[in-house]
Amino acid sequence: MKVYQTKDIRNIALVGGAKSGKTTLAEAMLFEGGRINRRGTIDDKNTVSDYRPIELERENSVLSTVVYAEFNGKKINIIDTPGFDDFVGEVIAALKVADTAVVVINAQNGVEVGTEIAWRNTSLSNTPVIFAMNHLEHENSNFDETVRQMKTQFGAGLTVFQYPVNAGVGFNSVIDLLKMKMYKFPENGGAAEITDIPDGEKGNAEEMQAALIEDLASTDESLMEKFFDAGTLTEDEMREALKVGLRNRTLFPILCIGSKHNMGVKRLMEFIFNNAPAPDEMPPVLTVKGKELKCDPSQPIAAFVFKTSIEPHFGEVSFFKLYNGEITEGTDLINSKTGAKERLGQLFAVYGKNREKLEKVVAGDIAASVKLKETPTNSTLHTPKNSDDVVAPIEFPEPKFRMAVKVQNQGDDEKLGTILSAMHKVDQTLMVEYSKELKQVILGGQGELHLNITKWQIENIEKVPIEFVPPKIPYRETITKSAKATYRHKKQSGGAGQFGEVHMMIEPYKEGMSWTTEFPVRGSEEHPLSWGGKLVMNNCIVGGAIDARFMPAILKGVMEKMEEGPLTGSYARDIVVYIYDGKMHPVDSNEISFKLAGRNAFREAFKNAGPQILEPIYDVEVLVPEDRMGDVMTDLQGRRAIIMGMGREGNYQKITAKAPLAEMNKYATALSSLTSGRAMYSMKFAEYSNVPADVQMQLLKTYEESQQEEE
Ligand SMILES: Nc1nc2c(ncn2[C@@H]2O[C@H](COP(=O)(O)OP(=O)(O)OP(=O)(O)O)[C@@H](O)[C@H]2O)c(=O)[nH]1
Ligand SMILES: [Mg+2]
Missing domain, CATH: 2.40.30.10 (Translation factors)
Incomplete structure (x- = not known):
């Protein structure tokens, strides 16, 4: 294949609402670029871009597909992205490398949630945008209303470069305001007949072109002056203004296509080659x-x-x-x-x-x-x-939806592990965590659909039946006050006996605290815990009541209980242990005895030290249209969330809150139904905090019941 130079390359991402026609557009572009000689369709399940079994099954894109076409000796790389919000990671990755985004819009539906999300992502990645108005031959398509909505939502820089002459059933012609020509497409699409603008349309076209020229002039002050002096711009000035405006994101052209019937696709490609930035024309x-x-x-x-x-x-x-x-x-x-x-x-x-x-x-x-x-x-x-030239990584969104996954057939565990790690390689928003603590494999994704599709693939492609169960919450246990306990471990059964006695005090650990003055601390060991927080062991033994060689055994006993907390079996954290007295037996004392004495003394003391369960709290950020704000707030409060702030962001209200993970199960689905899919949210681990008393009671009860079941 020919080697393409930088200036002859265009990298575009097709983004936009679900089912707006991106994959069909990619197919038409491949056809126009001579890569394929017959256009496949979604219905016939034979497009180049939607080729994976899951995409054929669902008739929509799930992963992005990279394709390319050649056009007049140049190369266009096209990344067709999925429209459903659950696959947003694919859109973010595509926008990282694309130099222009083509936002496809369904003219029947106007601005959709998916359009808003696509727009927002192009703003975040600072990618130039061309809008392609699609589905124009539908009875209910409404070009003018859609443009009005787009301008309201996305700002004044949106400018009509083409408009349909006869939108609706029988649609086949558009007026191109840059060329001031009419493009009339044959019934089955393809090469347009380019004619003068019919008389009846001239007045309208001239008016629209005047608006376009004014928009172009307003991208640059010196151009604006020229425009005021001459009343118009030359063709060269218009082209330059268009290029600069596109690149700077001050101008967003709106073009018309019919991707299913291959109308206007060639002109869109030509427009991209003439005006959209080559890779080296983008900011470095x-x-x-x-x-x-x-x-x-x-x-x-x-x-x-x-x-x-x-x-x-x-x-x-x-x-x-x-x-x-x-x-x-x-x-x-x-x-x-x-x-x-x-x-x-x-x-x-x-x-x-x-x-x-x-x-x-x-x-x-x-x-x-x-x-x-x-x-x-x-x-x-x-x-x-x-070696310093390392490109800043794509920031994939954190998981919003979690499920624990279980294989149905024993022995499939290893296979599932291999499958999931391969799936994560391909889809970086699918997170897999083997939680030793919860004894569960947790899958994290962008929504219920995302995880259900993952399940479908594991079961239908990999043939491993699985089950989703609610993920357990990684609670923690701690204490709120000090308490003492004494425990004597003594065993006398024939031969050698066991003996160890430990006197212990425990108190809550806080960063920078000073030790109690009740006993002199002779040695202090700080143990940072892999699950967060600390355990401090203070040796206050005087007069050799317990030999120093038994101290590690006592620590081991305490640590065993820290790993399986006395309240609910969760990890314990942030505790100071003082070993201040004890007893040994000249013959029977050994390590096992002191380990058991240490463990049991710790368990006893813990129960009397105002034990407290902690739960993970997440920072939650929700972007919601103003009219749904009240519902979303009420729902969040029902989830024990604390609202931290509210404020406007673009067309949305932004709510920030702190919410317990335990209440956020399936939040993605709930939020979507509360707002008809018009809200977005993200969440990130923030801290551990006390669970309320009633929740603690319930957790203790549930744990007790589960222990009894096991017995
Ligand atoms: N009538 C008509 N149908 C279209 C047009 N463009 C696409 N379609 C149909 O709309 C449906 C969705 O098209 P796709 O190309 O899969 O849309 P998409 O944007 O790739 O969808 P996702 O990948 O799921 O976001 C298919 O049935 C297409 O045949 C169009 O211009 N007119
Ligand atoms: Mg698609």
Whole structure:
């Protein structure tokens, strides 16, 4: 395949609401670019982009697909992303490497939740946007109303570059305000007949073009002056203003397409090549150390892996964008994460599950390599000369929805582990955690749909039947006051006996505290706990009441109870233990005796020290349309959340709150039904805090019952 230079490459992401027609548009672009000679459809389940079994089953995209097409000697890399919000990680990754986003809109539905989310993500990634109005041949399509909604939601920079002459059934013509021509498409799409604007449409077109020119002029002050002087702009001035406005995100053109019937797709591609930024016209990408990578082929190689896919026929595929340099087949590079050497044995241009070999990739291009040893998504591959050129990673959203997963057939555990780790490689928003503490495998995802789709794949593709159960909550136990206990372990059964007696006081641990003056502390050991918090062991033994060699055994006994707390078997934390007295037997005392005495003294003292269960609290952030604010607040309060703040953010109200994890199970689903899917939220672990008394009672009761069942 031909080698494409930076200026001849365009990288676009197709984003937008679910079912707006992105995959169908990608198919039409592949057709127009000569990559395929017949357009597949979603109904016939034969598009290039939706090819995975789960996508064919559901008839929507689940993972992003990278494809490319050639057009007038240039190359367009297209990343078709899924529209459902549960797959937003794919959109974020695509926007990291795309230089332009095409936001596809269904003109029947107007601005949808998915459109808003796509828009918001393009703002966060600072990606130029072209809007493509689709589904124009529907009876209920409404171009003007949709444009009005878009301008209200997304701002004044949105500008109509094309409008449909006859939207609705029989739609086949658009007026192009840049060319001032009418494009009339044949019934089955394809090459348009380009004619003068009919007389009846001229007045309207001129009025619309005047508005367009004014919008273009207002992207730049000097242009605005020229516009006031001359009353218009020259064609060159218009083009330049369009390019600059797109790149700076001050101008967002609206074009018309009919992706199902391949109308306007060629013109959209032409528009992209003429006006959208080439990779080196975008602001430089920053490395983690703040250095700028300017998409320069003469610089040392910096290739950023933004996507990993596992294909039945050729294994693991790593998709990368080349931010600097040129790569030829067989190049040895270094992985920024591990320092390991990777050989890019083969390079490919990919379209869905098909691929074509490449000899060389030039800065700015997107390509793939296969069978890399250990280069997961978010790695940068570089040369020994430029180890600092590490691209800042894609920030995937934290999981919002958790389920514990159980295999139905004993013995499938290991298999499930392998499957899940492969799925995580491909989808970085699918988190897998083997919780030793909860004795559960916890799956975290972006929503119920996300996890249900994961389940479908495990069961139908991998043939491992599984079950979802509610995830347990990682509670903690601690104490609120000091207490003492004495325990004597004594066993006399024939031969050698066992004897150990421990006198212990415990009190709550706080950072920077000073020890009690009740006993002189002769030695203090601080043990940070892997599950958070601390245990301090203070040795206050005087006169050799307990030999120093038994101290580690006492610690071991205490630690056993810290690992399986006396209240509910959860981890205990933040406790100071004073061993202030005890007794030994000249013959019968040994380590096991002191371990048992230590453990039981600790358990007794704990019960009298105002024991308290702690629960994980999360910082929750919800973006909600104003009219649903009240419902969302009421619901949050019902979940024992504490509202920390409220404020406007764009078209949303932002609520920040602290909420217990125990109450947030299935929140994604509840919020979606409260707001008809119009809200967004994220949550992150914040701290542990006391559970209320009634919740503690309930937890104790449940634990007791579960213990009895086990007995
Ligand atoms: N009538 C009509 N149908 C369309 C048009 N574009 C797409 N469709 C249909 O709309 C449905 C959804 O199209 P897709 O291309 O899968 O939409 P998508 O945006 O990729 O969907 P997700 O990947 O799920 O977000 C399919 O049945 C398409 O055939 C259009 O312009 N007109
Ligand atoms: Mg799709």
